[in-house]
Amino acid sequence: MNKIVEIKNLYHRYDQDLILENVNMEVLEGEFLAIIGPNGAGKSTLLKIIVGIIKPLKGIVKVFNKDVQSLKEERKWIGYVPQKPDLEKYLPLKVKDIVALGRRVVNNWQKLTYYDFEIMDKVMEDMEIKSIEDKIYGELSGGQQQRVLIARALAQEPKLLILDEPTVGIDVKTQNKFYTLLRDLKKQNKSIILVSHDIGIISKEVDRLACINRKLYLHGCPEEIQIHGALKELYGENFLLLTHKEE
Numbered sequence: 001m002n003k004i005v006e007i008k009n010l011y012h013r014y015d016q017d018l019i020l021e022n023v024n025m026e027v028l029e030g031e032f033l034a035i036i037g038p039n040g041a042g043k044s045t046l047l048k049i050i051v052g053i054i055k056p057l058k059g060i061v062k063v064f065n066k067d068v069q070s071l072k073e074e075r076k077w078i079g080y081v082p083q084k085p086d087l088e089k090y091l092p093l094k095v096k097d098i099v100a101l102g103r104r105v106v107n108n109w110q111k112l113t114y115y116d117f118e119i120m121d122k123v124m125e126d127m128e129i130k131s132i133e134d135k136i137y138g139e140l141s142g143g144q145q146q147r148v149l150i151a152r153a154l155a156q157e158p159k160l161l162i163l164d165e166p167t168v169g170i171d172v173k174t175q176n177k178f179y180t181l182l183r184d185l186k187k188q189n190k191s192i193i194l195v196s197h198d199i200g201i202i203s204k205e206v207d208r209l210a211c212i213n214r215k216l217y218l219h220g221c222p223e224e225i226q227i228h229g230a231l232k233e234l235y236g237e238n239f240l241l242l243t244h245k246e247e
């Protein structure tokens, strides 16, 4: 199966602090990988390296079989939902303007077409924000803002979706809808990387889990991680990981 992301011997530091140490992992086409680990473990940093926003200190990072720093057109195939960006402070944009950014990235900032609007409508309906499309983003609740950011990333129709704690502040109903959406994307052979602290939910949804705390502790299916006691090693507590993955 095609490797969409391949990371070898990755190291990164901020100032003198080593944040990632010898991380090796991969994400296959159509695979749903969740990254878990305690606060400050380096998860967001790893995502930013995969997206190409941060250049690592050392190591190989390939996305779509190319060095991530050399991606050109392929960069548009990556949809990224960052953790708590404070867009609203700077931009008085409406919901639909932010979702449109996802389409503009793909169509090279050309005038939006009928097709672009169709996609925007679909993702806004999926994230239940169509009714607030004319509202100013900065005036929405935290959960509503998060849905807009997810819709923006989905509007790109990405081949690789990278999500940094996307469901924080989102109500349970919308969270369920969101996971259903992720399942649909997986069926379309899209790859997904999700950082989340919600171990219970994600262990039901994902193909593999990567446990990170500076180093990669384990990279395997949720059941395998439970057997190896990686969560205990990671969090220093005895974790009961509930895996009810349906066939």
Ligand SMILES: Nc1ncnc2c1ncn2[C@@H]1O[C@H](COP(=O)(O)OP(=O)(O)OP(=O)(O)O)[C@@H](O)[C@H]1O
Pocket (backbone or CB within 6 Å): 014, 015, 019, 037, 038, 039, 040, 041, 042, 043, 044, 045, 046
């Ligand atoms: N731009 C930066 N400059 C300096 N240090 C940073 C920077 N970004 C992150 N760090 C530090 O690097 C470490 C890892 O941060 P990171 O955000 O990657 O962790 P995380 O696993 O995503 O944490 P959380 O679960 O709390 O979101 C933290 O100690 C953080 O303070």
